[in-house]
Ligand SMILES: Nc1ncnc2c1ncn2[C@@H]1O[C@H](COP(=O)(O)OP(=O)(O)O)[C@@H](O)[C@H]1O
Ligand SMILES: CC(=O)OP(=O)(O)O
């Protein structure tokens with residue numbers, strides 16, 4: 182079950198084979214949405230339910246069997262992920278109510294990033310204040326970055342431990358991850374899913390002083406600034422469309438600027454992470470925009486031949502798995518993400534290791 186901020190994605194697996202699945206959009210009450218899904222599906226022989234949990238704080242670094250105490254711990258993290266943790270919890274509560282005998286497992290977006298070293302995880306603020314309030318880079322989309330980086334290694338015919346990969350998860354929310362030998366080494370989202378790349382409606386990186394300025398000079402309350410940066414910024418704020426398909430269809434200056442900013446921000450992370458990793462074996466594009474937009478992929482990696490990074494126009498247009506030219510130093514890949522399969526796989530692994 183993947184209860185997102187406004188949607189519910191679900192999938193039923195027999196082993197790793199998809200048996201059924203669906204997407205419910207414009208969801209406001211995730212408990213009812215999940216109830217309807219589970220009521221409509223034949224659940225005979227169901228062994229477990231795996232749930233996407235977005236924020237697991239510092240405590241949850243692996244998939245976790247859900248009990249009341251785990252739910253309470255995730256609820257305490259709501260202030261850090263107000264758009265994401267409440268729907269996750271609503272889904273879990275309803276699934277447990279309907280299926281009390283079935284083990285339920287939480288798979289956290291943040292878990293994969295618990296390997297990020299302190300120099301990349303800490304913010305350069307007063308360390309006592311940071312420690313007291315849990316202000317640290319948690320990172321998100323970890324299930325996707327983990328899955329996609331492993332798939333990328335497979336594409337290269339190498340073991341994950343042998344390769345350095347930059348994964349670019351470009352969906353509604355978007356984040357970059359530097360994966361060093363199979364482990365998260367740096368990522369663009371931080372304390373919350375607001376930091377980093379330009380997104381559909383989120384600003385990503387800005388000068389933090391903009392917030393003080395909007396408050397003091399423009400007189401905006403903190404809640405209004407929060408709303409502005411999370412829901413009315415990014416592509417939407419720049420050009421009035423949050424959907425990349427619309428942005429790409431348009432030919433006006435505003436849309437062109439929004440697209441250029443979106444891609445330039447991605448490029449800045451590719452450059453930074455290549456340097457931080459001491460070189461990369463592959464750059465992988467994934468999620469709605471990354472998997473589908475040749476234009477975004479080409480623009481994000483333009484003029485990087487000096488770094489051994491290039492995109493072959495024909496392969497890119499076809500959306501082939503490897504879109505870099507033959508013999509390139511860095512493989513550029515298009516790798517469909519599958520958060521639901523990864524959640525199911527991790528759920529199964531936890532229950533097998535528990536001897537169920
Ligand atoms: N063909 C396409 N070209 C460009 N962008 C696309 C295309 N198809 C889907 N997208 C973009 O993908 C985004 C959704 O990605 P997705 O990974 O499903 O996001 P999420 O899981 O965060 O809801 C949408 O904003 C949409 O603009
Ligand atoms: C964490 C996050 O940003 O998720 P999404 O992209 O689903 O909004």
Ligand SMILES: [Mg+2]
Nearest residue numbers: 352353354468
């Ligand atoms: Mg998503």
